[in-house]
Amino acid sequence: MTMRLVLKDVVVQHDRTRVLSGVSASIAAGQIVGLIGPNGAGKSTLLNAIAGQSSSGGKILWCGKPVDMRKIGFMPQQCQVRAELSVLEVILLGRHEQLGWRIADETVGAASRILAFFGIGDLAARGMQTLSGGQQQLVLLAQRLLREPQLLLLDESTSALDVRHQMHVLNLLKDYVAATGALVLIAVHDLNLAARHSDTIMLLNGGRLVGHGTLATVITPDVLRSVYGIEAEFIPSSSGVPVILPLAPTLIQPETIKETR
Amino acid sequence: MTSFSSGLEGMRDGFRRASARRTSVLIGAFIGLVLLTVLDLVTGPSGMPLVDLWHGLLAGPAGNDRMVATILWQLRMPQTVMGVLVGACLGLAGLQMQTILGNPLASPFTLGFSAAAGFGAALAIMFGSLIPLPGFLVVPACAFAMTLVACGLVYLIARLRGSTPEILVLGGIAVLFFFQSLQSLLQFLASPEVLQQIVFWMFGSLLKSTWTSVAVTAAIACACLPFIARSTWALTTLRLGDANARSLGLSVENIRRHTFLIVALLTAAAVSFVGTIGFVGLIAPHVARALVGEDHRFSLPLAAVTGAIILIGASVFGKFISPAAVIPVGIITAVAGVPMLFAVIAKRGQGGMA
Numbered sequence: 001m002t003m004r005l006v007l008k009d010v011v012v013q014h015d016r017t018r019v020l021s022g023v024s025a026s027i028a029a030g031q032i033v034g035l036i037g038p039n040g041a042g043k044s045t046l047l048n049a050i051a052g053q054s055s056s057g058g059k060i061l062w063c064g065k066p067v068d069m070r071k072i073g074f075m076p077q078q079c080q081v082r083a084e085l086s087v088l089e090v091i092l093l094g095r096h097e098q099l100g101w102r103i104a105d106e107t108v109g110a111a112s113r114i115l116a117f118f119g120i121g122d123l124a125a126r127g128m129q130t131l132s133g134g135q136q137q138l139v140l141l142a143q144r145l146l147r148e149p150q151l152l153l154l155d156e157s158t159s160a161l162d163v164r165h166q167m168h169v170l171n172l173l174k175d176y177v178a179a180t181g182a183l184v185l186i187a188v189h190d191l192n193l194a195a196r197h198s199d200t201i202m203l204l205n206g207g208r209l210v211g212h213g214t215l216a217t218v219i220t221p222d223v224l225r226s227v228y229g230i231e232a233e234f235i236p237s238s239s240g241v242p243v244i245l246p247l248a249p250t251l252i253q254p255e256t257i258k259e260t261r
Numbered sequence: 262m263t264s265f266s267s268g269l270e271g272m273r274d275g276f277r278r279a280s281a282r283r284t285s286v287l288i289g290a291f292i293g294l295v296l297l298t299v300l301d302l303v304t305g306p307s308g309m310p311l312v313d314l315w316h317g318l319l320a321g322p323a324g325n326d327r328m329v330a331t332i333l334w335q336l337r338m339p340q341t342v343m344g345v346l347v348g349a350c351l352g353l354a355g356l357q358m359q360t361i362l363g364n365p366l367a368s369p370f371t372l373g374f375s376a377a378a379g380f381g382a383a384l385a386i387m388f389g390s391l392i393p394l395p396g397f398l399v400v401p402a403c404a405f406a407m408t409l410v411a412c413g414l415v416y417l418i419a420r421l422r423g424s425t426p427e428i429l430v431l432g433g434i435a436v437l438f439f440f441q442s443l444q445s446l447l448q449f450l451a452s453p454e455v456l457q458q459i460v461f462w463m464f465g466s467l468l469k470s471t472w473t474s475v476a477v478t479a480a481i482a483c484a485c486l487p488f489i490a491r492s493t494w495a496l497t498t499l500r501l502g503d504a505n506a507r508s509l510g511l512s513v514e515n516i517r518r519h520t521f522l523i524v525a526l527l528t529a530a531a532v533s534f535v536g537t538i539g540f541v542g543l544i545a546p547h548v549a550r551a552l553v554g555e556d557h558r559f560s561l562p563l564a565a566v567t568g569a570i571i572l573i574g575a576s577v578f579g580k581f582i583s584p585a586a587v588i589p590v591g592i593i594t595a596v597a598g599v600p601m602l603f604a605v606i607a608k609r610g611q612g613g614m615a
Contacts, residue, residue, distance in 0.1 A: 053507060070510035079508075083500035084555045088276050096498045096509060101558060105273065112272035124272045125279070127554075140505065147509075 003029035003063050003150060005050070005183055011057035012045050012207075019045045020056070020207045027200070029150065029183040032173060034198030036188060036219075038228055041204040043187040044077055047153045050185070062151055070097065073149030075157045079140055081128045087139050088124045091115060094146035111146060117172060118142045119165075134160040141169060145176065152176075154186040158193070170197040191244045195219065203227065215241065225250055283553040290552075290566045294345070297573045301341045304580045307332060343470035343534070344576050344590070345569040346478045348541055350531035352568020353489065354524045355542030356549060356561060360496050361517045361524075362426045369528040369542035372433025372521075373411050376440035378532045381407025383447045383459045400462065401474065401533040408533070411436045412525035416518065424517040425503075465538035465591030467576055474534035481530035485523050489561065492516060497557045538591045540598025541568050547605045571597075 005027045012020035020042045027033055035043050049056035051074040052067050060067060081090065091111040092103065099107070115121045120138050128136065137160045144152065152173075158166045173184050174197070188194045194201060201218040203211035205227045211218040224232045229250050234242040303309045309317075313329050320326065322334040354369035362371065369375075385392070385403035392399050418432035448456055495516045498506045507513050532538065545568035546560070553559040575593040582588070 051508065069508075074508040076504045076508050079502060079505045081501050081505065084550055085497070085500065086276075086279065086554070088272060089497075089554075089556055090501065093494075093498050093501060094509065096494045096511070099494045108273050108276050109269060112269045112276075115272065116268055121268050121272060125275050143509075 003181065003183065005029070005151065005185075006059070006061040006064075007050075008061075009058035010046070010049055010060060012042075012049050012054060013057075018207055020049065022058070023204075023207075023209045024058075025202065025209060025212055027183065027185075027202075030177060030181045031199035032170075032177055032184045032186065032197060033200045033202055034188055034194035035185060035202050035204065036191065036194050037204035040206075042207040043204055044155050045207075046204065047074070047155050047185065047187055048076070051153050067151070071149065072151040072153065073144035073147050074153045075140060075144050075155060077155040080133070081136060081140070083128060085128050086124070087120070087126050087128060087131070088112070088115070090128050090139055091143050091146055094143035114142045114146050119168060132160075134162065134165065137161060138165065138169070145172075148180070150180070150182045152182060152184045154184065156187055156189065158186075158188070166193060173197075191219065195244060196239065196241050219244070283556070283559040286552050287559060287563055287566070290563055290570065294566050294570050294573070297570060297577065298341055298345065301344065301573050301577050301580075302333065302337050304577055304584075305332070305337055306580075306584050309333070339470045339472050339475050340467040340576070341573065342475050343478065344467050344572045346475065346482060347465075347467075347531045347535055347538065348545075348569035348572030349565035350478070350482055350527040350568070351538065351542035351572075352545035352549070352564040352566070353485075353561060354527040354531070355568070356546035356557075356564040357489070357496065357520050358524050358542070359546050360499060360557070361520045362429060363500075363502075364426065364430070365547070366543075367430075368540075369524060369531070370537075370539070372415050372429065372525075373435075373437030373440055374408050374525060374528045375532060375537045375539075376437045376444065377407040377411030378404040378529065379463055379537060380440040380444040380447070381405070382462045382533075382536070383444050383451075386458050386462065387447060387451055387455055397471070397473070401477075404533040405529045407440070408525060408529035411440060412522065412529075414439075416521065419518060419521070424514045424521075429517070429521065462536045463591075464589040465532065465536035465594075466587075466589035467535055468587060468589070469535055478530045478534060481526055485526055488519070488523055492520060493557045493561060496520065496561075497555060500555050536589075536591060538572065539595045540602070541571050541594050544598055544601050544605065545571060551605075551608070 007023055007025045010020060010023040011018065023046060035046065037043050048054045050060055050067060051072065052069050088111055091114060092099065092107065095107060112121070112124065115124055118138055120135065123131065123135060123139070128139065131139065137157060141157055158169055161169060176182060177184055186198070195215050200213065201211065201215055202209060203218050203223065210227065211223060221232060221234065224230050231247045231250055233245045233247055235245055237243050299314070303311060303314050309329070309332065314333065317324055317326065317329040317333040320330065322330055324330040351369055358367045358369055358371060359365060381403040382400050385400040389396065389399040394402065414436050415429060415432045419429055422428045448459060451459060495511055498509060498511050499513065499516060503513050545564045548567045549560045549564035553563055571594060572590060575590040575597065579588040579590055579593050
């Protein structure tokens, strides 16, 4: 059976406000899915619901079964670490369930290898609290990958990284997906980043899924105008993926102001 | 590729070296504790040369030299062993409390445990004669029971409103004030003689220890150890913050509630027989973290050893400055704790859990 994430009428309410209403989708594994949408669209809420961190209505099935928190990788948005632990120790905690009084050479080796892949081997002995926000983000991402999850949910996990590290991490994720056939769901604000690195795009707006498909079908000037309220130009580039250049925010239509009154 | 694999080996060696260094710190601290324990055994109103101590220890409680055997096995040994146990319990409880509350100011007493124990003891001192139990057991039993009541109250609040650090601390403060005011009421009603006894109980003192109290405390501590050992990695993971720990599949609420119960048991075991001993449970975790970091495989045992060192050190110091009338260790740790706390604050003012 192929691995697949199925969402059926997923609903999330905070107090009495509906932050996610009736999201349904069927997502095949073996790809990177970019989750985009304006602030408050429900991206984090959806990821939290899939990860089982918040209660939700509807059905969320991974490989036909409810999601098992212990078998997936999830990186929430706010996760600064302020503990006196070294980077390597933090990576090792990615397998905290399996650690005993003595840590096997093999486990330490796996943790070191992940650090080297992320290009942060030189940080291994550094104290976590001495790192910058971006470095911490790299470490915590690497920690999630040590768990070798088949389903990886990332909430703005590259937001604090510089351009080079963003590309490096997303290429790593691509290799990881190619090697393991995993599914990576990543919420991003940077439309170009989403366009460039994801196989499929999911667009959320106002708690609803308003677009799901390839880049060309989901992100169009019309969609950007109606969902984000911006005018944008699509400039062809040598990579084959057009560059999205925001030009100006569209004025709020006079009618909508009247309506809300 | 060779530089890649040598980089990996470098990381692994670095990690092993760091572990070895921590192990040696732990062993060093343990040797220090053993030496202090010997020092504690040879100091006292009557003194005792090391040779006598050696022979007395070898001969056992039924040794031929009756005086040495009595002083060693009946008077000093219970106090010293109790000191080690109480210090270790408070150190362990303190570190776990600071970890689950994510707060460097937390101690075994943060959630009102000592106030509850004090109230239980005061209650027993005033009305103990009404309870059909041997006198020397009534006060500790009441103190123990009251600590568990306090723990139950906070647990209930956490169960109802969620086990976040904020809820636990707020609930703990409420419990603290509740028992403190009850205790004030008892003190107000008590006769001068009873009041004096209550006040004396509140100054934690090892003089109250007997082999019975040692046995009970040791039994409780030993019963808690397997649970502490099992939650070692969970506690370390919790230090990544709730969001991270939860996303790594850890049941944050459960580990917090379970640890909280263990802390209550350890604290109750520590204070019920000897009375309130402040600052050990606050300082020992800071020292342990400063020396070995927050990998709880190292910091938990080191906090226990450090707690024992502080308490036995206070005991030796107390006997040293006033051999005739031993100053209660609770007073010494409280007085000595303030400069130690200042040192901790000065050394690690900002960032992280100091």
